[in-house]
Amino acid sequence: MRKAALAATLLAGPLAAQAPQPAQIDYAAERAAIARFQDADQRLQDVGWRLARANAPFCLSIVPSIGLQLQDMASYGVPAIARKALGLTGDFAVQTAARGSPAALSGEFPRNREIARLVTLDPNTLPAATRFEWKRLAKVHGHIGAMLTEHGDIAITFADGETARVQPVEVCASRFELMGDGDKAVADGTRVVIGIGFPAFAYPEEEVFAALVAHELAHNALGHDAWLDSKGRSDRNVRRIEREADRLVPWLLANAGYDPAAGPRFMRRWGKAHDSGLKMRRKHEGWDERAEHMEVELALVRDFMAREGKADWATHFRREITPER
Numbered sequence: 001m002r003k004a005a006l007a008a009t010l011l012a013g014p015l016a017a018q019a020p021q022p023a024q025i026d027y028a029a030e031r032a033a034i035a036r037f038q039d040a041d042q043r044l045q046d047v048g049w050r051l052a053r054a055n056a057p058f059c060l061s062i063v064p065s066i067g068l069q070l071q072d073m074a075s076y077g078v079p080a081i082a083r084k085a086l087g088l089t090g091d092f093a094v095q096t097a098a099r100g101s102p103a104a105l106s107g108e109f110p111r112n113r114e115i116a117r118l119v120t121l122d123p124n125t126l127p128a129a130t131r132f133e134w135k136r137l138a139k140v141h142g143h144i145g146a147m148l149t150e151h152g153d154i155a156i157t158f159a160d161g162e163t164a165r166v167q168p169v170e171v172c173a174s175r176f177e178l179m180g181d182g183d184k185a186v187a188d189g190t191r192v193v194i195g196i197g198f199p200a201f202a203y204p205e206e207e208v209f210a211a212l213v214a215h216e217l218a219h220n221a222l223g224h225d226a227w228l229d230s231k232g233r234s235d236r237n238v239r240r241i242e243r244e245a246d247r248l249v250p251w252l253l254a255n256a257g258y259d260p261a262a263g264p265r266f267m268r269r270w271g272k273a274h275d276s277g278l279k280m281r282r283k284h285e286g287w288d289e290r291a292e293h294m295e296v297e298l299a300l301v302r303d304f305m306a307r308e309g310k311a312d313w314a315t316h317f318r319r320e321i322t323p324e325r
């Protein structure tokens with residue numbers, strides 16, 4: 001579903017008419033709309049990578065990754081327009097290479113560079129719906145992950161005929177996905193999904209934005225979705241896992257080289273502006289309490305960082321729940 005809303009946004013302008021003539025389409029505007037989405041996605045991927053990479057030594061579940069994310073033109077409402085706007089002949093191109101990742105360090109994956117083959121697979125040959133297709137891209141990302149696990153590297157061939165071979169590094173097993181609309185942030189066990197309208201996207205400081213991403217990554221790293229599946233999603237259970245995710249935020253931030261105090265800073269800023277809402281209050285504690293829970297962890301985290309150079313939460317973090325094995 002992730003691209004559908006973006007496509008709708010893209011189509012709101014020149015393509016609102018049912019059968020637009022090619023001459024009526026403002027390709028520069030389409031390109032700019034895609035670029036705005038990609039800028040936000042890049043921000044999310046950079047922060048997500050830094051957190052997932054730095055905390056890999058403590059995550060129970062880790063995967064090899066090169067930090068590359070692709071885009072599939074079939075996910076747009078009118079794939080032909082997206083293709084033409086980006087100057088592609090096929091459907092697949094680079095979306096982001098996370099800052100500091102093997103893909104980024106190789107210098108081979110600038111945005112929108114067209115992809116022809118992943119080892120031997122031409123992703124264009126996989127079946128797709130004619131528009132708003134989103135499963136195919138997930139399948140292709142799964143294929144990249146499988147190649148990295150099996151072979152310890154991957155050869156990616158571009159439409160210009162060049163091939164790049166990249167070796168992965170280990171990261172906590174969680175993908176980060178930007179949604180084209182909405183202002184929600186959720187974690188489903190394997191993915192962190194953040195709506196482009198989430199208020200933290202407007203925060204200029206990377207580390208305050210990172211605190212939001214760290215909270216969602218904490219849900220996945222601590223196995224919260226599976227625990228709720230087994231114990232039930234009562235308000236009380238949800239409050240417990242929310243508190244646990246909040247408390248882990250300073251640990252995740254510190255390992256990634258961010259100021260762990262960005263956790264409570266995020267909570268106070270976000271809370272003051274967006275708290276209230278009865279539903280929110282039943283499932284979460286008040287934002288001031290949540291910030292205080294984070295602050296309690298700060299002393300511990302700073303102490304471990306000073307003594308050991310790492311905040312080993314796998315060993316030293318006090319759990320609120322007993323996770324499913």
Ligand SMILES: [Zn+2]
Binds near residue numbers: 215216219242245
């Ligand atoms: Zn949460």
